[in-house]
Amino acid sequence: MKLQLTALVCSLSLAGCANHAARERLGIQDASVLITGIGANQNEAAGAANSQWVNTYASIGSSRNALASLQKRLDRLPGDKDHYFHAKAQCWIKAAQQTRDSHDDWGFVEEAIGQAAMITMSLERGEPLSAANPALRTVSTVRPDLWKIVNAIKADAAVVNCPEAQQPLACAEVELMQAGHDAWIRSFSDAEKRLPAIQKRLRESAELTLQCKVATPEHQAQVSASAELSPQKMTLRADSLFRFGGADKLAMLPAGKVELADLAVHLKAVPVGSKLKITGYTDRLGDNAYNQRLSLQRARTVEQYLRGHGVTLKVSVQGRGSENQRVDCRQTQRDELVHCLAPNRRVELELAGAD
Structure with missing residues (x-):
């Protein structure tokens, strides 16, 4: 020195x-x-x-x-x-x-x-x-x-x-x-x-x-406003679960973790033998192969998180890329377009009764 x-x-x-x-x-x-x-x-x-x-x-x-x-x-x-x-x-x-x-x-x-x-x-x-x-x-x-x-x-x-x-x-x-x-x-x-x-x-x-x-204990008894829940079908906004473009556990957002933890409480109370189908979707940006991988990885991450919180239901997982778009956006500015397409980036969960 x-x-x-x-x-x-x-x-x-x-x-x-x-x-x-x-x-x-x-x-x-x-x-x-x-x-x-x-x-x-x-x-x-x-x-x-x-x-x-x-x-x-x-x-x-x-x-x-x-x-x-x-x-x-x-x-x-x-x-x-x-x-x-x-x-x-x-x-x-x-x-x-x-x-x-x-x-x-x-x-x-x-x-x-x-x-x-x-x-x-x-x-x-x-x-x-x-x-x-x-x-x-x-x-x-x-x-x-x-x-x-x-x-x-x-x-x-x-x-x-x-x-x-x-x-x-x-x-x-x-x-x-x-x-x-x-x-x-x-x-x-x-x-x-x-x-x-x-x-x-x-x-x-x-x-x-x-x-x-936002993810304080008093909010954990209710599902986030970004989720639409019904007894049999749930839609979770990917933008609430993951950082943009992310799909693994490291990319999960704090509010998204709380959302899934709360959902796990509900799912653990459903009748034994019920089945859960988890389907990931992306927006139309990006090529088909990339969107397919991204949607599947998001669905798998949701499954893994629910499993980690005690959900023992039989689960099937699939990714469907940019299929079944909910909104059609035509903005020319990318930031505006990404924002408009947010409802298409989602993970859907469908609950079915026992056979």
Whole structure:
């Protein structure tokens, strides 16, 4: 680990020509980072390494070996890989690898490894962890508005019971820290390039959290409004069950899981010997072979989920692709067309009595 004064002076001199507009858009409030050119110095207030920092990270040695070892330990941990802290440790490992591969030797690699190691060791020992983000020497705060969104999502009680929302949230936090490191080394344009992916993750986390809020216990006694139920035939909207284009269990939405869990309660109460037919359908977009596979996989996923919730009825499963379209849409804008075709994307369940 070499933090050479001459290299720092050169980099800061060149930083005087950095993209000032990008720097301003990042909302940087760290005064030392806003100073560029020869006037920028390497004192401790500006983030120079001190003896405490060196002693903390000197034991890391080979970052390559440290990362490989951490990844093995994290992979061995039981439980949900999308859980907030497991996901955060994984994203810190990824951030360290990316920074190392870019030959950035300013200390962020070691700090990222340190964060991943701290989380991993606590998970191994079953120790409590704080969701607060650390103040790192090589990271400046960028986009305070995005940090407010992060904190708003974390403050929502629903996110605690919503693993689907935790992974994108945890990774967005790490990537914001990584953008803060880019800003710290005056790579303002690189920091800004990370923002679209960060915003996408935060949007995904917020949307999933909202869906989990809908899927509260008081809603579990009733079927979602997107389902049309009768004693013998049910139609479930695929857009309520799966992410768009998805069909397996990983693509299931929180509200869709609640919907099927509630349906399983009803199905377990039907007379013994009854039969259930599950048929998947898609819209007309895409080729026939793809739609056939997608519709069948969705129907199979619904069956597997019901089985996992105790449904023991005899079940037959089929996919019929884009057959039996419920609505005919002619919009020219794709987003409008996809929205209009939503009723065609569905899974139908038909219950028959015993022979």
